[in-house]
Amino acid sequence: MKMIKSFLTSCCCCCLVIQILLAAQSAAAAESKSFTSTTTTTTNIDHDDDTIPTFHTQDEQQKASDYANYFSSYADLYHQKIMLKDQHRMNAYYNAIMKNQHVFRDKVVMDVGSGSGILAVWAAKAGAKRVYAVEYTDMAKHARNVVKANGVDHIVTVIQGAVEDVKIPIEDWEAFNLQTEEDATDEECRDESMSCKHQQSQVVDIIISEWMGYFLLRESMLDSVIRARDMFLKPKSGILLPSHATMLIAPIMNEDQHHMVIEEYLEGMNDWNDYLVNAKKQYGVDMSILTEEYDKEQRDYYLKSSHYVQLDDDTILAPPIVVKTLDLAVCTLEDAKGVDEAEFSFDIESSGSGADDEEEINGFAGWFTVDFQSRTDEVGKQFGAKMTNPVHFSSSPEIGDTHWGHQVFYFTPAIPIQSNDKVTLDGTMEMIRSKQSARLYNVKFQYTIEAAADGSNNLMDMVESVYKIP
Structure with a gap:
């Protein structure tokens, strides 16, 4: 609780942030049920139902x-x-x-x-x-x-x-x-x-x-x-x-962009509320019945979707962890469907030096690498051509901007970290295809937050968040 109180007291819109947090937690619970249901369905149906349907069916509408x-x-x-x-x-x-x-x-x-x-x-x-x-x-x-x-x-x-x-x-x-x-x-x-x-x-x-x-x-x-x-x-x-591919995640500090996303959400809701007043006053129509659905749309877009961001190297707070690898010579359509439950553990220490310094852990970022090299499967090692000059490509923040950018999954709210504190995030990440489109994905993070300060540890409840990759 110390961490949340510290964050809220430093926020100029604390009441609104509390509302965002409660709404996001409620939405996460509902989305998690849907995600779990989707996961169960995925493991029990034939792969053709959630692989790309366009070219191995005769459905012209698809x-x-x-x-x-x-x-x-x-x-x-x-x-x-x-x-x-x-x-x-x-x-x-x-x-x-x-x-x-x-x-x-x-x-x-x-x-x-x-x-x-x-x-x-x-x-x-x-x-x-x-x-x-x-x-x-x-x-x-x-x-x-x-x-x-x-x-x-x-x-x-x-x-x-x-x-x-x-x-x-x-x-x-x-x-x-x-x-x-x-x-x-x-x-x-x-x-x-x-x-x-x-x-x-x-x-x-x-x-x-x-x-x-x-x-x-x-x-x-x-x-x-x-x-x-x-x-x-x-x-x-x-x-x-390329012959091989790898997916990675890491926690980030990206305060300005994160705050901008929250501000845009709040501005959108304020604009909606202004519209309700004007609609009632000028046209005599009460549209407030739509507020809950409008708020859900806004939260889904701003708070429960990943964001395309070009991150700098200094935003990464801990060494990245690999969540999936692919060998293109042998991987299957099933492998391409997403990421099975991948474990992670990140230890994050504050870089602040003063007693009042406070930073934020704003979310997770995801990116990938690919390699152009010789085959590594047993058959390929024996018969495949030898790439004597292998090439490695990374879309990580350390190499600079690429057109892929980075997918950022912002926390709601951010996790504060005081000077000389250490925060540990332990959990899992899972990624599956969206029911609406087999070309899009949903990502679920489940993790605990353990804060170590002044020689004592404070373990918070499990956090569970589901994001769309639009």
């Missing part, structure tokens, strides 16, 4: 909805420019390809979600004999122009469509001497069985894709990469770039 909500922005050059100007992103992919040209020489490459086509161009320039640049949106026409303008259109073919629907062009088998690792016999293929067609499509040596979303998994493009791997990649020797 396809149209997915295009409107996800793909449409990637058809704009403005959106592509944001990614192309991200130097950390571009350097990682460029170095992974151009510093490992021996891996690409005379190989068949597939670029999943090719966008402007720049990765496909690099693959061709690195020596690939054939590159399939797969792009679902009308950005494909721009990719064709880029490929032609860079003189590699005899190597790169741009295929507009979903990778799940792609077929290797029949004429390429002879023209580019395509081969599988396990050549099927003519007898096996006469019935044109699905298993034979699947086997005959595994002619790709390298799949390259920039599939990562906010906090790695948002957008769920990893599903398409996994399906492309299973359909097209040579299972023994084929490699994926």
